[in-house]
Every structure is written in C-alpha cells, then in structure tokens.
Amino acid sequence: MSYFSDIYKGIKTLLTGMSVTGKYFVTSKKGAITQQYPDNRETLKMFDRFRGEVIMPHNENNEHRCTGCQKCEIACPNGTIEIIWDRGIDENTGKKKKKIDKFVYHLSMCTMCGLCIDVCPTDAIKWGQNFENSVYDRTALTRVLNEPGSKLQAGVED
Amino acid sequence: METVTLNSNFKSEEYFINMGPQHPATHGVLRLLLTIDGEIIKKVEPDLGYIHRSIEKMCERDSYQQIVHLTDRMDYLSANINNEAVCLTVENALQLEIPERVKVIRTIIGELTRISSHCLWWGVMGMDVGALTTYFYGFRDRELLNDIFEETCGARLTMNYNVPGGLMFDIHPNFVKRVKEFIAHFKTKLPEYDRLLTDNVIFQKRTKGVGILSKEDAISYGASGPVGRASGYSCDVRKHHPYSALDKVTFKEALRTEGDTYARYLVRIQEMWESLSIVEQLIDNIPEGEYRVPTKAVIKLPKGEYFQKVETARGELGVYIISTGLKSPYRLKFRSPGFSNLSLLNHIAVGGKIGDLVATMATLDLVIPDIDR
C-alpha cells in the first residue's frame, strides 16, 4: 500500500510548496524586494560608511588637509594613489616645506580596501558615497583629488 | 584523416562533453571534462586555472595589512571569515592581546557571513535542481544581511573589516538593532525554506542517495565543512579548535551520517539554525572596550612558521605563514576548503546522470576563486 501513500504524500508536499509561492503571489503588490533603480535616484541614499570612491574634502576657502606624507601611497596595495609633490616655501616661517602638487587617484585600480583612509594621520581623504562610476573612457577614472589652486589648511600639521 | 586516440580507456559508446568554463551550473569559470555514455557519467575531470590570480604570490610582496584585503577575493561569500583567519595568524605570531569586544564582534559577523553564504547557496541549490524561485527567496534574506554589513563595514561583499589588531572601525550604532530584526525575520523564513524545497517530493527524489561519500573517503580526500560533516566526519573547527569568542557559546555541530546530497543539504540548513543561535547568544552582551589594539605601522612577524585554521562557510581554511622577519611573509599558503571538496567530485559523481552531477556540485558549494586563488 506504500504505492498509494507515496502518491498521497508526494501530492501533499507539492501542494505545500505551491502554497508558499502562492502566498507570495497574492501579496506581490507590496512584496517586491527589487528597486526601480534609475527612477529612485532621488530617494536612494547609501550608508554613511559606504565605500564608493576616495574623496578629499575641501573647506570653503579651498583648503584641504593633505600634508603629502605619502602614507596612503605606501599603504595602498595596488598603486591606486600617486602623490606628485613639491617643496614650497612656507609663507609664515620661510622654511622649505613638502606640499602636494597633485593627488592622483586611479579609481579603476582601487579595490576599496580602505587602508589609505585608515592610515591617514590628518583625515585628509574620506569615503565618498557616489557609486555611479561608469564612464565611456577609462581615463575619466583617473582623478586629481585636490582642487586646482587649493592649499593646505592651517593648523593641520601641528 | 588520421584518427587520434584521445584516451586509451575510451569506449566507442562514450563521448566527451565540455561542461564550462561558461556553464550555468559550474557557478563560475570551472571547466569539467565529462566522459559520458548516454546520460550516465563515466568520468569527471575538473580543469582549473581560469580565474587564477596568484594571490599567494602577491602575498609575498604585500605587507600584512594588505594581505587581508586579498583574502576577500578568495572565497568571496565568506570574506569576513577569511579576513579573520589572516588577522588571527598575525595576531598569534605577534602575541597580541585582543580585546573581548573585538572577539565577540568578529564571531557575530563571521556567523552572519555564514548565514549569508548559506542563503545564497540555498537559492542556487534550488536553481540547480530547477526551482528558480528559491533563488529570489534566498537573496531576499541575504540582502538584509548585506545591508547590515554595508552599514557597519562599508561594503556588501568584500568588506575588509578586520585588520591585524582588531577591527577597522567600531560597529555602527544601528548594528545590534538590525541584527535582532534580522534574527526575528529569518526565524520565520527558515521554516518556509523547508516547506518550499526540503520537503518537496521531487527535490527529495533528486537528492536522496545521490553522490554518496563515505566517512573514510571524506577523510582521505580531505573534505571539510558541511561536505565532511554530512558523511559523519566531525570536522568543525569551531568546535574542536575554537577561536575568537566561539569558546563562550554553546552550539551543536551539524552531523549526519548518510553522506548523500540530501544530507549535505540538511547539514547546511541546520548550520543556519546553529549560526542564528550563536548570534543570538552574543548579540545582547557585546562587551564594552577598545575595538582595536594599536600595532606598528609596518608589522614584522618574528622569524618562524605560523598556522591558524578557521571554519568558513565552505569548510576549513588554513593560513600558513613562513616569516623571515621581514615586512612580508617569505611564503604564505592558504589551505582552501573548495579545492579538497572539488577533488572528490569524480569519486562521487561517476555512475550518476547529468542531473545528479549538477545536484551534487551544488551541494559541494564550490566557489571557483577559492579553488583557483
């Protein structure tokens, strides 16, 4: 008689499975877990810690906090960060001092490991939450993070 | 035309089929060279190397902090546990005293990673045997975990949250609340997994008695993780060599003796329950304290050899470091679970149908970058 009880049990488990999917079908109007991505750009907000790209915040006087110590460049496993630096004359003390000329960031090589930001002693670089990084030309992914004409914020080195 | 003998044991009824490197069931770029007689599999030859990135060689160049982020890219589904393995090895070598808070957070995140990995596996398992809907139900629950990881670690898949000496930053204030929400949610969804797939008569017919691996074979092939435990081989590193905060929690090792595909399936389902209970035990009492012990900017391990193993979602991951006292290891070897688990595929898949091979491979839960490294 196990022949018929097998059939009965089989059909029962199949119906149980159908009840699970059926339940989701009935409540599908409010149950969708997918997002309508390009439409929800306004409301889509990434978490504060989200690692999208490395950015260098500037204050209102166009000043950054990077001293050009190159710790990030050493910490980076992939050669993503290149700092082109120069020695300039400090206006206040008159001494020769290291200052950054260009902070080059190759987004195309970055693995978002966060070691550069972890190691930065002056919090000069931070994570940006922008994730829409698709471009037609890969040279657009090589970015200079310090803005033209920007200089070091006073008091960072103390 | 001259006939070329491909294989001396090749019979005239048999033929080769190239499964992969682009095949939906190999979950990545694994190539299987199948010798088939009609539908019956006579031989399976895995062919590796399509995603080899020489991670072990790169480790010989990198500093110990940098090595951690490379392990994300091995078994990307248990990235946090891989990171933890390297960090533990380095910390043991340096004999650093790690704060309790770090240990507990590492364990919680590790177990959540395990659940997330098994969620994905469950979805893909269903898909491999033909039930496409399971994929989305598995991903629905995995998304919640990914959100938790994203909020605390900053990334959804390759987190790089552990550093030698602790954690990169403290947990997010919302972490505890969100994890509790997830536990409550997932406890209602896990029985649904059973009703949809586990109990299904077709699924049971497809998996019971398929791909049987005996305990002796499991040990001699070096199977670990759910694959070994489904054959009755008690090999849970968390139980036998507890690391981090795992000695403070009570949990059952998921063991079964059948050794078939269905047993491997059930072991993973049970592991999700156990991981949930571990997280539940720890989440309410995360001790206060530092989240990181300061280390030198350039870590140099003392001369010697160091080994540490952890239990990833796939099995036993061993990290073996030979240091000559420099800033990079002289040699670093990962003992990845996927490689050993793949090696027994030929043993258990021969004699089955093509459908059996796919179901068996799904329960081995192979992650190809873990095998190739």
Added chain:
Amino acid sequence: MNIALSITKTIHDWLYSIMPETAAMYAEMVLIALVYLGIFAVAGLFLVLLERRVAAWFQLRIGPNRVGFQGLLQTMADAIKLLSKELTGTDKADKFLYNLAPYFVIISSLMALSVFPFTQEFQAFDINIGIFFLIAVSSIGVIGILLGGWSSNNKFAMIGAMRSGVQTISYELSIGLSLLTMVLITGSLQLSEIVEVQKSGWLIVQGHIPAIIAFMIYMIAGTAETNRAPFDMVEAESELGAGFHTEYSGMKFAYFFLAEFINMFIIAAIATTVFFGAWLSPFGITESIPVLGVFWFLLKALILVFLMMWFRWTFPRLRVDQLLTLEWKYLLPLNLANIVIMALLVWHNLTISF
C-alpha cells in the same frame, strides 16, 4: 468540399453572395488563416509577457514594466529585436534540417489551434475526429525539436533532443488515455459534440472522481508534453545550457520560443474543452449572449495556463529517469485503472448530469 467552416455565419454568407462558390471558399480559407495567424502571434506574445509578469510576482519582483503601459509592449519589442538579429548557425550543421526544424514546431502548434471551439460559431474546423486530430498534431512538434537538436551538431543540443523524444513518446500515452477516459462519457470525438454533452454539466462534474483523476493526470502529462518545468529536461538550463535550441538565434529561436507558449495554451485549451465545458458559462449565466463564450473559453484556458506557470515557478526539475518512472510506474497504471472505473460508471449510469 464539405468542411464545416462556420466562422460567423454572416461573413460566410456575405462572401458567398458576392463571389462564385470556389473563389468564396478560397477567400474564406485565406481569411481564416490570417485570423488564426493573428491570434497565434498575439496569443504567443501576450503569453510570454504574462509568464514573465507572473514569474516576477511569484519571485518578489516587479517584472517588465517599462515598454508601454505596464510593459504591455515589452514582448513586441523583444520580437522586433529578435527579427533584427543575425541568424547564426554552426559550421557543420545539417543546413536543410537545421532550417526546417523551427517550422515543424511552429506549424504543428498552429494546426492544433484551428479546431478549438472558442464559441459556438467561432470554430474554424469542426472535424469529426477532433480529439484524435489534436493528439496527433500536437505530437508532431517533437519532430522539430528532435531535428533541431540533431542537426545543429552540438552535443548539448543532441542530449536535449533525445530527452525530448523519450519524454514525448512516454507522455503521449497519458494524454491520450486521460482524454479517452472523458470520451467514454461523451461517446464522440467531435469537439462540438463534446461541448454539446457538457450542456448538462461540465465533464469534470459529470465524471466526478475518475474525471478529476483524469484531469490531474492530463495536467501533469500536458506540462510534460510542452517541455515546461518541472519537466523541462529538454532545455534544463542548469544541465544543458539551452538544450535543443543552443545553436539557434534570431527569429528561428523565436519560433521555438513562441511555439512553447502556444503549446502551453493548446494544452490548456484542450483541458478547457474536454473537462470544463469550453465556451459554456458556469450555470449558464450568460447563455443568452453567445459572444461571451469567447470570454469564458479564454478565462478558463488562462486559469489553467496560470496553473502551469505556478507549477513551473515552484517545483524543482525531475531527473530524466524519474521522469520515465513517473510515467510508466505511476501515471500509466493509474490511467488504465481509471479508464476501467470510468467505463463501469458510464455502464451503470453513475455519472452526474443535471
């Protein structure tokens, strides 16, 4: 020629009034063919869209909703895309058979469509061996699948084709026998007469228990016949990639794809006709408006189509030997026993009729 062409009598009479008889007959045939081709295209595209939306709702997704209102033009856009695609093929394919295969599949499903009584008047071809014709024609399609898999010179495609052969030959039996069970009540193979009998109760009510068993067997076998999950051995994508149509692209692929959906509709339509009273409304509520018969027919067919979709998006796939076990060890013996029971019921007048 005395084929009972009875598509809306007014058009029929009008055509015969303005033309000589032979010309009118040919004009009518062409007209009917065009109408059915239209139905075929629209139904196919609509069913593809329906499948995608229904699948999305089962899977917590939204589904295609960008092209046109709620994605109504999505499949149209897909069809245009497939039309404009290059027709690729393998070098060592058997070119003649390779090109022939899609037409086999699509023509067989188109032929089956012609006998359904959508409503009392709207039936292109009321042949007196209707059910036999349906069973015979709907199994021709497998030749196309076999040819396609064989001729494209691809091992995956060939495994798929061979599986399809095995599967269709086996499940033909169940389809035929379960329909024969119902023919025992009607005593006729002609579809219009089968509908006539159901005016005193749908056959699934008239035949009660054996009819319900026959219906269940028919739905299982029908799902297998159309090569859909859980019986999609032919294109089991996690095993064979794309199965028999691996090497097809563009419109040739679209023919296979459309034929699958039309076949699904045909299976549902046969079940509607034989078990659920075709265009008859429940309890005769709209008997006074015969045009609504089309609505009832489509409604019943679509509910059955939805049931098949529900199967597809819930169940895992069977293995090829289990597929045969299910047919030969479960469905066929049950079916044979069921026929005997039904014969006894009919003999002793135990059927329920109002």
